[in-house]
Each structure stands twice: as C-alpha cells, then as structure tokens.
Amino acid sequence: MNEERLMNxxxxxxxxxxxxxxxxxxxxxxxxxxxxxxxxxxxxxxxYVLLPLVLAPFTLRPLLxxxxxxxxxxxxxxxxxxxxxxxxxxxxxxxGIAAGAFAAEKERGSxxxxxxxxxxxxxxxxxxxxxxxLPAVSLALISVGAHLAEILLLFGPRGLGFLPAVxxxxxxxxxxxxxxxxAGLSAMISARVSTEQAANQYGSLILTLIxxxxxxxxLRVLSWGILAFAGVVALLFVVAIGLVLVSAxxxxxxxxxxxx
Amino acid sequence: xxxxxxxxxxxxxxxxxxxxxxxxxxxxxxALLGPNGAGKTTTVRMLAALLAPSEGEAxxxxxxVRREPAGVRASxxxxxxxxxxxxQMPVTDYLNLFATIYGMGPDExxxxxxxxxxxxELGEQRAQRMAGFSKGMQQKVAxxxxxxxxPPVLFLDxxxxxxxxxxxxxxxxxxxxxxxxxxxxxLCTHDLDEAERIADEVVILRxxxxxASGAPAELRARALAGTRVRIEFAGPCPSxxxxxxxxxxxxxxxxxxTNGRSPAASAAPAVPAAPSASGNGTEASALAAGAGxxxxxxxxxxxxxxxxAANPPALARLIAGGAQVVSVTCEAPSLxxxxxxxxxxxxxxxx
Numbered sequence: 236m237n238e239e240r241l242m243n244x245x246x247x248x249x250x251x252x253x254x255x256x257x258x259x260x261x262x263x264x265x266x267x268x269x270x271x272x273x274x275x276x277x278x279x280x281x282x283y284v285l286l287p288l289v290l291a292p293f294t295l296r297p298l299l300x301x302x303x304x305x306x307x308x309x310x311x312x313x314x315x316x317x318x319x320x321x322x323x324x325x326x327x328x329x330x331g332i333a334a335g336a337f338a339a340e341k342e343r344g345s346x347x348x349x350x351x352x353x354x355x356x357x358x359x360x361x362x363x364x365x366x367x368x369l370p371a372v373s374l375a376l377i378s379v380g381a382h383l384a385e386i387l388l389l390f391g392p393r394g395l396g397f398l399p400a401v402x403x404x405x406x407x408x409x410x411x412x413x414x415x416x417x418a419g420l421s422a423m424i425s426a427r428v429s430t431e432q433a434a435n436q437y438g439s440l441i442l443t444l445i446x447x448x449x450x451x452x453x454l455r456v457l458s459w460g461i462l463a464f465a466g467v468v469a470l471l472f473v474v475a476i477g478l479v480l481v482s483a484x485x486x487x488x489x490x491x492x493x494x495x
Numbered sequence: 496x497x498x499x500x501x502x503x504x505x506x507x508x509x510x511x512x513x514x515x516x517x518x519x520x521x522x523x524x525x526a527l528l529g530p531n532g533a534g535k536t537t538t539v540r541m542l543a544a545l546l547a548p549s550e551g552e553a554x555x556x557x558x559x560v561r562r563e564p565a566g567v568r569a570s571x572x573x574x575x576x577x578x579x580x581x582x583q584m585p586v587t588d589y590l591n592l593f594a595t596i597y598g599m600g601p602d603e604x605x606x607x608x609x610x611x612x613x614x615x616e617l618g619e620q621r622a623q624r625m626a627g628f629s630k631g632m633q634q635k636v637a638x639x640x641x642x643x644x645x646p647p648v649l650f651l652d653x654x655x656x657x658x659x660x661x662x663x664x665x666x667x668x669x670x671x672x673x674x675x676x677x678x679x680x681x682l683c684t685h686d687l688d689e690a691e692r693i694a695d696e697v698v699i700l701r702x703x704x705x706x707a708s709g710a711p712a713e714l715r716a717r718a719l720a721g722t723r724v725r726i727e728f729a730g731p732c733p734s735x736x737x738x739x740x741x742x743x744x745x746x747x748x749x750x751x752x753t754n755g756r757s758p759a760a761s762a763a764p765a766v767p768a769a770p771s772a773s774g775n776g777t778e779a780s781a782l783a784a785g786a787g788x789x790x791x792x793x794x795x796x797x798x799x800x801x802x803x804a805a806n807p808p809a810l811a812r813l814i815a816g817g818a819q820v821v822s823v824t825c826e827a828p829s830l831x832x833x834x835x836x837x838x839x840x841x842x843x844x845x846x
Contacts, residue, residue, distance in 0.1 A: 250598040250644055252569055261595050269583045272624075344577035348640060351543055351573040352596045353565045492545045493506065 255358035262349070262362025266332070267370055276370075279328065284378040287321040288385050299390055299397075310397040312456070314386065318398065318406050319453050321382035322375045326414040327442050329371035333421035334438035336363035337491055339431040350488040360422065360483040367418035368411070375410045401461055409449065409468050416475035417445055423482045426491055496521040496648060496679040497542060502551035504537050504703075511537040513703045515551070519696065521647070524670075524680045526690035528834060529700035535683040536576070538700070539650045542681070543573050556648050569597065572641030576653040576683075578633035582626040586617055586636055589625065590643055597644035611639040615669070631662030638669060649673065652683045667693060691830045699837045706837040715828045721800040723826045725751065726810070729819035731792040738816045744805040745797040752793030 253261070270276045295317070298310055340346035349359065383403075386395050420441050425434040456464045502515035512534040519525045527535040540546040542555050544564035552559070558566035581589055587608055594604040612621050615635045620628070625636060634654060641649060651670065655663035663686075670693055674680065684690055690697055691711050699707040699714075707714055728735070731752075739748060795813075799805040802825050813820060 250569070250603075252565065252598045253596055258596050261592055265581060265584070265592055268588075269581065272583050344575060344579035345581055346579070347545070347575050348573065348579050348593070348637070349596075350545055351568060351571070352593065353569040354596050355565070488545065489547055492540060 252353040255355050255361070258354045258358040259362040259365055262354075262359065263365035263369060266336075266363075266366030270332070270370055280325070280374050283325040283328070283374060284321075284381055286324065287317050287378065287382055290320075291317045291382065291385065292389060295386070295390070295394075299394055307397050310394075311399050311402070312454070314398040315402050315406060315453055315456070316450075318379060318382055318403060319409075319449065321378045322406060322410045323413060323446070323449060325374035325378050326371050326410050327417065327445070328374065329367040329414040330417040330421045330438045330442050330445075331435070332371070333364060333367035333418040334425050334434040335431055336367065336422050337425040338428050338434035339425075341429075341491055342431055346491065350492065356486055356488055357483040359488070360426070360486045361479070363425075364415070364418050364422050364479055364483075367422065368414045371414045371418070372411050375414070376407075379407060379410070399461070402456065402464070405461070405465055405468050406453070409471065412468060412471040412475050413445060413449065415479060416471060417441055419475060419479040419482055423478070423486070426486055496523075497525075497553070497555050497681070499542065499553040500551055502538070502541055502553055503549045504534075504541055504546060505549045511703050512541065512548075515703075515705060517553075517698065519679055519681065521677055521679055522675060523695045524674055524682060524693055525696045525698065526694035527681065527683045527698050527700060528685070528687065528690055530685070530838070532702075533700040534703035535700055536652055537703075539573070539652055539681060539683055542567075543571050543650050544568050545573075556646075569644070570646055571648040571650060572644070572646035574634075574637050574641040574649070574651045574654055576656055578630070578637040580625045580628075580633055580636055580640075582628075583624055585622050585624055586612070586639075587621050589636065590639060593640050594643050599644065607643060607645070611642060614672075615639050629662070631658050631665065634658065634662070634666055635669070638666070642673070647678055649678060649680045650683075651680065653685070654682065655684070655686065655689060663689075687829075687831045687834055697830065699834060701837060707833060711830050714833045715830060717833075721746065721798040722802045723796060723798050723828065724802060724806060724809075725794060725796050725822075725824045725826065726813065727752075727794045727821045727824075728792070729821050731789060732795075732813070732816075732818045733789070733792045734816060735792070735795050735813055735818055738812045738818075739795075739797070739809055742805070742809055742812065744799050744801055745809065746799065748795070748797040750791045750794065751796040752789075752791045 252258075294313060295310065298306065298313065337346060340349075383395065386398070421434070421438045424437045424441075428434050428437065452459075452464060452467050497517060497519040499515055499517040502512055502517075503510065504512040511532075515534075515538055517525075527538060529535050537546065541548050541560060542553055544555070544560045544567035547561060552561070554560070555567045556570035558564075558570060560567050581592075584592070590608045590611065591604055594607060599607065612618055615638065617632075617635060617639070620632065625633065628636070638651075638654065641651075654670065655666050658666060667689060670680065670682070682690070682693065694711060697708065697711050697714055698705055707717075709717070726735075736748060736750060739745060797809075806823065806825075810820060810823065
C-alpha cells in the first residue's frame with residue numbers, strides 16, 4: 236500500500252479522461268453485466284423467446300396441412316407476423332431498461348457519482364442507450380433464430396420457403412431500428428422526469444405506439460408492397476439514429492441535477 | 496484552491512444559494528454547516544460542476560466551473576450523502592469502472608485500487624457484491640470511489656449521516672487521514688461536533704446565505720464575547736441572584752440548576768419569588784422555603800468578558816451570603832453556541 240500517494244495528491248488531475256466511445260462502452264458494459272447477474276433477466280428472456288415458439292405451431296400447422304389454394308401467401312404473412320413477434324417482444328425490453336436508465340438511478344442515488352465524473356454528456360447518454368439496445372437486440376436475434384429453426388424442424392424446408400426471404404430480412408433489420416428508437420425515446424424521457432414510475436409510464440406509452448405501428452405495417456405489407464415496407468424500415472432507422480444523436484448532443488446532466 | 500464570488504443558484508422562483516463568496520486555501524478542511532435546505536448540497540454541486548450557477552463565478556483547482564466543467568470534474572472527488580453504489584458489482588469492479596472513466600491505464604488502475612482497498616481495509620470484501628454491505632462499509636467504498644483519481648479537491652456531503660457512532664468515528668478518522676497540504680476537503684454536515692473536530696474553517700449557511708464564517712476558535716470568540724461561568728451550590732441558594740445583581744461585568748445572570756423540567760421552563764424563574772410584604776410571617780416563610788427547595792437554585796450562570804476580574808468578588812459575595820459553593824466552571828463558547836445564535840437570528844428575522 237502506498238499511503239504516500241493517498242496523502243499527497245497532485246496539484247492538478249494527472250489523467251487524461253477516457254475517450255467518449257470507451258466511456259459509453261464501459262457504462263453499457265456495467266448495465267449489461269448487472270442484467271446478466273439478475274435472475275429475472277433469464278426468466279423474462281425465456282418468456283420472450285418461448286412465447287412465439289409455443290404459439291406459432293397452433294396456427295401454422297392447421298394452415299400448412301390444409302393444402303388449400305392460396306396457402307403460400309397466407310402462410311407467408313402469418314410466418315412474418317410470428318417472426319415479427321419473435322423479434323419485437325425482446326426488443327421491447329430495451330424500452331424498459333432505458334426507462335430506468337436515468338430516473339431509477341437518480342432515485343437510488345447512483346447517478347450522481349457518474350455525473351460527477353468528467354465523462355461527456357453525450358458519452359453518458361450513448362452508454363445508457365447502448366446498455367438498453369445491445370441486450371435487447373441480442374435476445375431478439377436469438378429469438379428469431381429459434382423461431383426459424385422451429386419452422387424448419389416442424390414443417391421442413393418447404394414450410395420455411397413460404398416465408399418471403401426479403402420480408403424476413405427486412406423484419407430482422409427492423410429489430411435494431413425499433414430497439415434504438417424505443418430506447419432513445421425512453422432514455423430521453425427518463426432523463427427528463429423525476430421518478431422511475433413516471434419514466435415507466437411514458438415507456439409503456441412508447442411501447443404501445445411501436446407495437447401498433449409495426450403490426451399495422453406488417454399486416455398492410457400485402458397492399459403496400461415490399462418496397463413500401465422497406466421504406467418504412469429505412470425511415471425508422473433514420474428517425475432512430477437521428478433521435479439518439481440529437482438526444483445525446485442536446486442532453487445536459489444539468490437537466491437531471493436541477494430537477495428537485 | 497476554491498474561489499467563489501457571488502454564486503447564486505435559483506430553481507424557478509426559489510433561491511437555493513444567494514451571493515455565496517468563498518475562498519478556500521489548499522490543504523484546508525472546510526465545513527459547510529446549516530439545517531436542511533440551507534444550500535449546502537447545492538453549493539457543493541455548483542462547485543463540482545454538476546449544476547451551473549445562475550449568477551456568479553467560481554474556480555476550483557484552477558478551472559472555471561462554467562467554462563471548464565470537465566476540468567473541474569476531473570479534479571474533484573464527490574462523495575454524496577447516499578453512497579449511490581452499483582450494488583450488484585464487486586468492490587474492485589466498481590472502482591475499476593470509475594478509474595477507467597477517469598482515464599487511468601490498466602496498471603495505474605490496479606495499483607490505485609490496491610492502495611485504496613488497503614487504506615480502507617476492504618481486502619476481505621474486495622470480491623463481494625456490495626448489496627449486503629453495512630452503511631459504514633458502503634461509505635468507505637464511496638470514499639474510495641471519490642479518491643480513485645487522486646483528486647486535489649474532495650467534496651464530502653454528509654459523509655457520516657446514518658452511521659452508528661463507531662462507524663461515524665471511523666469515517667471521521669479516515670477523513671482526517673486524507674488531510675494534506677495539497678488536498679482541499681469541503682465537508683457538508685449537520686454535526687457540529689464533527690465540524691469542530693475536523694474542520695479548519697467553518698461556514699454556516701442559512702437560507703442559502705453565509706451567516707458566519709471563519710476558523711472554529713475565531714467563530715466561538717466572536718459569537719459570545721466572554722466566558723460562561725457556572726457556579727454550583729451544595730444546597731438551594733435562592734438569594735444568590737440578588738446578591739450578584741448589582742455586580743458589574745456579569746451578563747445573562749440566571750439560575751441554572753436542574754429541576755427535572757424542560758430547559759425553557761427551568762430558565763423562566765430567573766428572579767426568585769420575594770416574600771409577600773402584605774402577608775403574615777408564617778406564610779412568607781413557607782413561600783421562601785418552597786422556593787428554596789427548588790433544585791433550580793442549585794446553580795447559577797453568567798457570562799463575563801473578564802473572568803479573572805469578575806469571579807473573585809462574585810464568589811466573595813456569595814460565600815458571605817451563606818452560599819456553599821461546590822464548584823466553579825468556566826466554559827468557552829462552543830460551535831453549537833455559534834450555530835444556535837445564527838439560527839436564532841433566523842427565527843427573529845421570521846418574526
């Protein structure tokens with residue numbers, strides 16, 4: 236132990252503050268590790284992955300075994316809806332995590348020490364959003380993979396062939412966009428409300444809007460066409476990235492500290 | 496090390512801090528004293544560049560809190576009134592996270608964490624999650640976090656609040672151990688005893704304004720211009736007050752024995768009831784005897800600027816009057832007296 240150093244601090248701070256990307260990664264990593272240590276994370280994750288797996292055979296099997304005409308399109312849309320459900324359910328997790336990012340930590344008193352560091356406002360905000368998006372998207376991809384594997388196992392390559400590949404890819408692309416949009420909005424609100432309860436209530440509102448918007452888009456894909464759906468996905472990406480960038484650039488720790 | 500000039504912080508219409516001017520030299524421990532809502536935490540948050548001042552200027556460790564907030568934050572360590580730990584993390588991971596943010600390299604982080612774990616005697620708990628830690632243990636980790644980057648300025652917001660007396664004493668000892676010529680420590684506290692024991696300088700805040708400041712000894716001397724003298728008698732001595740009433744240089748002369756009543760009630764009968772001139776002798780004696788038995792008359796207090804000059808004639812008069820003096824105690828005013836005086840003037844202002 237070198238007590239001399241403890242007793243004899245330098246006159247000015249001797250360290251160069253870490254790069255913003257490093258800080259964002261460290262903040263996100265802390266949240267993710269903490270989530271992984273929590274048993275409820277696994278319970279919730281299992282629920283999100285298993286629910287579409289359990290439900291899908293009940294509607295897909297009678298349809299695919301009916302052998303009636305026009306089966307392909309109908310099965311394709313149904314599979315797309317299940318694929319969306321398999322991916323989107325875990326993505327909604329990001330809204331919940333982001334809702335607690337600022338408000339809950341402020342209530343627990345653990346936010347102030349972080350805000351007292353020289354980390355930039357943008358890196359703190361980005362870290363909080365990343366901590367919500369990364370686990371949610373990872374779980375969503377696991378869930379989508381499990382869902383596709385289930386269709387392949389139950390109905391073979393022919394069954395999986397009913398799902399239009401482009402639509403499936405667009406749905407997979409939709410997941411990070413949705414997660415980013417939900418987490419960005421939720422974190423933005425969480426940084427501006429006083430309590431975790433208020434943050435969660437606004438988070439639920441965001442979730443409802445995302446769910447209805449995306450389900451409507453997928454169900455209307457037949458009439459809109461695949462290109463229009465691709466446009467929706469692209470627009471969502473642009474809006475989500477724009478929102479996070481603007482929020483990260485404009486958020487000030489002062490907003491959290493000044494709220495009494 | 497800390498210079499603040501006319502700092503003001505408003506939250507809407509509410510003024511939390513008004514016209515705060517401070518100058519704290521390197522190596523000083525400054526105690527900010529005041530009741531809840533006096534503006535202590537807001538002051539610290541402005542000086543730690545967590546809150547921007549509404550008006551005024553401040554420089555901390557050479558950095559301007561408005562224009563160079565990142566420099567200020569890199570130079571200060573902040574320990575909040577609640578430990579605010581990430582309780583699911585082990586101690587070393589937690590300290591490592593903050594060390595990384597402050598830009599310390601891997602070897603430097605390891606070295607520093609080992610130093611702090613040794614200094615705060617956290618070796619046995621280093622790999623444990625902090626969720627089950629006692630409040631005292633959590634405060635130690637919070638203090639270690641505040642020190643991880645070797646800050647020249649340390650802000651401690653009620654570091655012993657909620658701790659049992661032994662844990663509080665341990666934290667106070669640690670704080671004193673951190674005192675050094677190059678480190679400035681600002682301590683917010685309600686605990687007057689703590690401030691008196693630790694601080695080199697004291698600032699008393701009331702409704703966001705400084706009402707008293709200086710070294711504790713200087714404040715004490717300024718608050719009560721004199722020494723409080725307490726004289727205790729072997730038995731009740733109701734005539735003592737009258738015996739000294741015309742003696743010059745005695746201020747606040749009053750009986751101060753304990754009678755089991757509240758202090759306010761005890762202080763009330765400053766002049767003993769005189770025997771009734773119109774009543775008969777038996778009745779008057781009974782009144783005097785009743786008053787004489789009152790334990791309030793077992794002690795007398797006054798304040799004097801010249802105890803060496805005032806005490807001998809006072810004692811001579813008392814003894815000549817038949818008082819059996821058991822003890823004479825001379826007390827210099829405490830920081831509590833200074834604080835009470837500052838707060839009492841607040842109540843007078845309200846009236």
